[in-house]
Amino acid sequence: MDKNEIRELIRIFDKSDITKLKIKEGDFSIELQKGFDGPVAYAAAPVVHTPSAAPVAPAPVAQIGGEASINAAPAGLSIKSPMVGTFYKSPAPGAAPFAKVGDVIRKGQPIGIIEAMKIMNEIEAEFDCKILEILVEDGQPVEYDMPIFAVEKV
Numbered sequence: 001m002d003k004n005e006i007r008e009l010i011r012i013f014d015k016s017d018i019t020k021l022k023i024k025e026g027d028f029s030i031e032l033q034k035g036f037d038g039p040v041a042y043a044a045a046p047v048v049h050t051p052s053a054a055p056v057a058p059a060p061v062a063q064i065g066g067e068a069s070i071n072a073a074p075a076g077l078s079i080k081s082p083m084v085g086t087f088y089k090s091p092a093p094g095a096a097p098f099a100k101v102g103d104v105i106r107k108g109q110p111i112g113i114i115e116a117m118k119i120m121n122e123i124e125a126e127f128d129c130k131i132l133e134i135l136v137e138d139g140q141p142v143e144y145d146m147p148i149f150a151v152e153k154v
Contacts, residue, residue: 001028010117014084014144032117034084078135078147079125085116087148089138097138103131104154111149114142128154 001009001023013021013032021032081087089097089112099111105125112123129151136148 001025001030006030014116076132077129077151077153079111079123079129079149079151081114081142081144081146081148082123083114083116083121084144085114085121085142087136087138087140087142088113088115088120089134099131099134099149101131101133105129105131105151123148130154 009023009030010032013034019034021030023030089099091098091110091113098109098113099105105111105128107125107127109125110122111125111131114121114123131149132152133150134148135150136142136146142148
C-alpha cells in the first residue's frame, strides 16, 4: 500500500462504525483501532502501528473539579473535536495547558492536541473567543464533532 491508499483507508475507517481493522498484504500489515487509551507519545510516529491497549469506554457525565464536565453539550457556542482521538490540554506531560477557563484565545491559536493513531494534531481556535468551560478531561477519548470547549465570541 502507498501513502495515499493508507490515508484513504484511515479516512474511511474513521467515518465507519468499525472499531478494529487488521489488514495484511505480504510483508505489510496495518492494524487500526478506535477508542483506546494508550501511552502518550508527543512526537509524530509512522501511521502503521500495533496498538497495545484495550478499548476504553468513555467516562460518564460528571463534574470534574469545577473545570470540566465530560460529554456535556454547552448551552452556547462550542469548539468541537475535528476527529476521533485522545484529547490533551498541553503540548507535553507537565507543561502548561494551551488554554484555561477564562483565557481569551485568538483565531488560529492552539487550544489543545488530539492524538489520532500516535500522531499529535494541534487544534486551533476558529475565531476569537473566551474559554468558559473545558468539557473534556486531559487524556480522555473524544469523538468526531464532540464539544471540547464551551466558549463565547469576543
